[in-house]
Every structure is written in C-alpha cells, then in structure tokens.
Amino acid sequence: MNDELEYCIKSGYFWDDLLKLELTCNVRLKADDAENKIFAKNLLALGRGESGPVKLPEKFGIVVETRKELVDKVYDNLEENHLNASYFKKRATISPTNDDVDRINLMVYDKSEEPEKVYMSVDTAMEELTDIQTSVFNAITSPSLPLHMLKLKVGSVIMVMRNICPPKLCNGSRRKQFPVKLSYAMTINKSQGQTFDRCGILLDSAQCFAHGQLYVACSRVTRWNSLVIYTG
Template sequence: MRLLLTHKKGPKSFKDLRTIEGQSYSSYREAVKAMGLLNDEETWKTTIMEIINHTNDRRQLRATYASMLVFSDLEDQSTIWEETKDLFASDFLHHYKLTEYNDEIYLDALDDIQEHVWNCGGGNIDQYGLPASRGGEKTTNIIRRERSYNKEKLAEEVKEKSALLNNKQRHCYDTVLARIENSKKYANNGIFIDASGGTGKSFVLNTLLDTVRSHGKIALAVASSGIAATVLHGGRTAHNMFKIPLMEYNEVRACGVRKNSELAKLLKMTSLIVWDEVVMANKNTLTALDITLRDILEEKFMGGIVFVCAGDFRQILPVIRGGGKNDELEYCIKSSYFWDDLIKLELTHNVRLNANDIENKTFAKNLLALGTGESGPTELPEKFGITVQTRNELVEKVYDNLEENHLNSLYFEKRAIISPTNDDVDRINSIVYEKSKEREKVYMSMDVAAEEGVDIQTSVFNALTSPSIPPHELKVKIGSVVMVMRNICPPK
C-alpha cells in the first residue's frame, strides 16, 4: 500500500488505489506487481521473452539470465530455466544437427550459463536452484578465456601491423619482446612508455598483446578507466582484473587474490601485463598489485612478470578528493618507490601531424604545444562564441527548432551541451525534454536492500541519486536520447 500511495497520483478510494490502467486487482501486492515495482519472477520472465523475441543470439540470452541469477535476489530462480530451457539450448541443438533435446544439450547450455555467472562474480549455479553444470573448475574457464584467441589469425595481423611500426614504436616493441624472452635475467621487468596523444600508443600496445597471444602465451590488458580499457584488445579495468580493493587515497592494501585461487593460477602463467593510462592511477593501486604478485609468484617487482605501463603526464593525474596539485603529484606513479627502476621509453612522432587535412594538422600541433607548455598563455578569440544569460536561452541557441526535429537523430548528433556539474546537466536535460510534445512513459526502479535484516523503507533508496545510475523515476518520450551501458566480457 505504501508503494502505491507513493507512486499513484490522486487515488479516490482503496479500490481506485488497486486499479492500474483500468484493471482492478484484488490485493495491493498484485497492483504493485502490475506497476512493475516488485522484483518478482514475472518481471524476469517478461525480460527473457523480450530477448527471445528480438534476437536469435542465444549466448546473449544466457548471459542475461546469468546476470539475473546473480543480481535479482529471487527466492526461486529455477522456474524460468525449467519453462524455457529449450530456448536456452536451441543453438546447441542446431549445432549438433539433432531434432530432439537431450541431457547433453542442456548441460552445454548450463556450462555456458555457469561461465557467465562466474564472470559476474557469482558462485556455482546449483546454489541458485539450477541443475549443476558439468562443472570442472572455475580455473579452466578463466584460463580458457585468456587462451581462446585465434593464434593463426593473430599471427597474420601481427605481421601486417609490425610492418607499419615507425622507429620509435619499433624500439618499444622490440624492447618489450626481448624482456619477455629473458625475463628471468632481470630483477625488474617494469617498462614505462611515455606517449602523448597521436603517437600511436594504443597501436603499439595492441600489437604487443597480439604478438604474445599469437605465441600461445598469456597477456593481460588493463587500463585505469573503462573507456580506455575498450581500446585494448581483451582489455578490462585494473580493479576488475586484479581485484584491487577500493581504498582511501593514502591507504595501501593487497589485492583480493588468494594464493590458491583461480586468478592466482592464471597470474602464474602470465608473460605480460599491459596497464594503459597509468598516470591516472593512484600509486597505491600499483603498490597493491606489486605486493600481491610478489606474494603469489616471487620476490621481484610485479612477481617477475614483464609489466608495461603507458600514459601521458600532460593529461589527467590521479584525482584526490578534496586534494590539490601537490596531492596529485604526491600520489602519481612518478612518486612511487619503483619509478626510478622502470625502463623509460618514449613515443614522440605524432602521426596526426602527417594528416593531409591542414585543419587537423594545425589542431594536433597546437594541442601538443599546449600540453608541453610551449604555447604560453592561451587566449580565446573575442568572437569565439555567443554569450547567453540563462539556461533557457542556452537551450534555445543550441537546440533551435527542436519541436520540428525531435525525432531526427542527425539533428541531435550535431548538438551537445557540456557542463561541469551534474546538477546543471539534470536541469538542462529537463528543459530540452519538456520541449518534446510526444507522449511520456515513466519507468520506476525496483530498489531493495542487498543485506538481510536491513529495515529501511524503499523510499530512502528511491531518493538516492548518483551520476552513474539512472534516477528512480526515469521519464522518457519517443525521440529521447538514451545512453545504454553494459558490461564488457573479454576477450571479445
């Protein structure tokens, strides 16, 4: 009843309170379920059927179901499997050219669901009420994921890419490969590549990763941010890959990797670790990884694994909450105890300066000069832009004729308003949103306490806002611009 009173506008009686879109329900619980405010089995069944009706990709279906198993908190999650297991396993039926389902086909599907559950951080699927998979160890799945690259195809790509390396890039490439071949000789196999934007850093790192993997060895690719991780082949964030704990900026703790764990076994087989955008990372996260690898492998820097980190000190240094410039310098990689022992390599040739487009070439040159401080004070021209006094005036200037173009995607592709604060983003979005005359649809989040015994009203959770998650009350209209975020499952 509380949920209904919170979300339904202007009920005139108890019966009216239980009436949703013209249908009267016998209980408040049924009415709340009809509004989609309860995390119940029917909601997930609807989700599964939507996926089945809109895609033939059964692996995607199983991946979504795995997320449901781990995160939905349903009391009985096996019913969905029993009712739809033929749909979950239909691609295996086609693969084996059979006409009837059998236990082996279902086990293939369960094995795949089990692997996705592990990737989501869950346990064995039998604890969620599903039949046990063939099992095997989680180890085999983690190692198989890092060894599932096509070596022949990678070797062909490496042959093409290596021929395109310039002298500086070739020197970095050869230095790293030589270290991998003779890693036992050295007490420190750490390498830092200093590369400004446009010098081909990502190209060199990916060529290295592909080369090592084409030889049947394991190379782990991580970055300090999710966006940077997508650029690397098989990239993940460093926190996700190495289970780096969330720490205070001045705190040092080891990673959450046990000596007898599956990840520890993978690390023992690893020949190369690549960490991109390392200048953004707090030095203590690198210390945490070093401590962990020394404990698992041997008493050498990063356990003796060849460790290649790359970045550009002209860009963002570690963000220290409430800190200033001195704090950023104190906690960047240059202030770490191992900085002096790293081999320093450099990429200096900006390939963008070779562009045929004069405008792009000029931009690249000016950007580099700005980063190095050679350009001196930078002033914007007097007629750089238009001055506005209010947010409404800003929206009118940027999104002119919005009413006539609100369904035109090309119109939105050419316009954007950038703001330094989330409050302004929300306010400006609301102004633009209200200009659309399309019918509105409102979606409510289903907020629950993850821990048992926590007695907090859901309205408290509903009121929490974060820039990384949608609002509790998500309003959309036809033509609304929506960003959809999803997890990336390497190595694809």
C-alpha cells in the same frame, strides 16, 4: 616501479631500431578560413597552458547570457526536429558535473510534446530492514545507475550507462538498452573522442580545469561558431 619500466616498450631491445613518427596535423582542427585558423591556434594554446589566466578570446564561440539561451542555441528548431535522429546526432551540451547534465537534459526533454512513459526503479530490499526507509533508496544517485524516476518520451535521446555488450553496447553509447539516461547533455569526460556540429558548454557552477577538461570541452567542434558557451 622499476619492474614496470623494464617491461614497457621503450625498454625493449628493438626500440632504438624503430622509426618514430610524429603527428603534425590535427584533422579536427584543420581550418579552411581565417577565423577558424585563429580558433584552432587559440585552442591549442589553451591545451598547452600558454594562454595564462583563462579569458575567452574573440571568435572563440558564441557566448550566451542564460541557460535557456544556451539550450535554445544548441537545439534550435527543436520543435520541428524532435523526432529527427540525425538532428540530435551531431549536437550536445556538455558540463563538468552530472547534476548540471541532469538539469539540462530535463530542459530539453520538456520541450517535446510527445506522450510520456514513466519507469520507476526497484526501491525495496530483499531482506526485511526496518531501519531503512523507501525514500533512502529513491534518493540514491550514481553515475552508473539510472534515476529512481526515469521519464521517457517518443524520440528521447538516451545513452547506455554501463558496458553491457562491448563493443556494440558500451558506456556512453546512444542506444536503446537499459540501464539508460537522457543524453541531450553529457559530462565533459563522456564527450571525449566525439565531434559535434553544435556543442554547448555549461560552466556556471563548477570549475573544469582538472585533467584538461576545458580544452577537451572546447575541442569537441571544428569551427568557432559551432561552440556555444555559458559561464554565468
């Protein structure tokens, strides 16, 4: 540990001579009206742990009663825009768990009436292993692997699941390249660094207080009424 500290930049002989600059304005939270100034203030308090027991303040998002309402609010007018790439570019639903992400993906996917193509994964072993059933391979799920049965329609939003050709094809990129999965929804961790015009947050089945996940989720938008929240 001491060796690592000795090699960090703050241990350099030139550190005391450097001019230190501090960020004073979060561009994502730069508000232009009273309601969004309140949203920005509440969001910063949430990130700093100053809000105490978590209770969503007023004007901190649109709270809905069901998962279906969450999907309908985030993807309003989906039937007219299911082939419009710019429509999907700035909207997504995020959740702490991959299971919930998969469920929301299917809910949005089923709204499209485009023709469907089904892709099946390889489910046989290269060597003869009589004690392993095919169903075992089919049931394997991993954050870095597509589902055994990958269903896609024309216009489906998908994302790359592994770094294939950085920086063009990286984990989390919405591109046409395998291995891929539906990406109408994504985990909170994958949403870091992205900004949406409309973002739904699904919080009904899992805690999301590790590593500032709640703050990360809520700060994906710049305006309070761009956030749609379902807590169950």
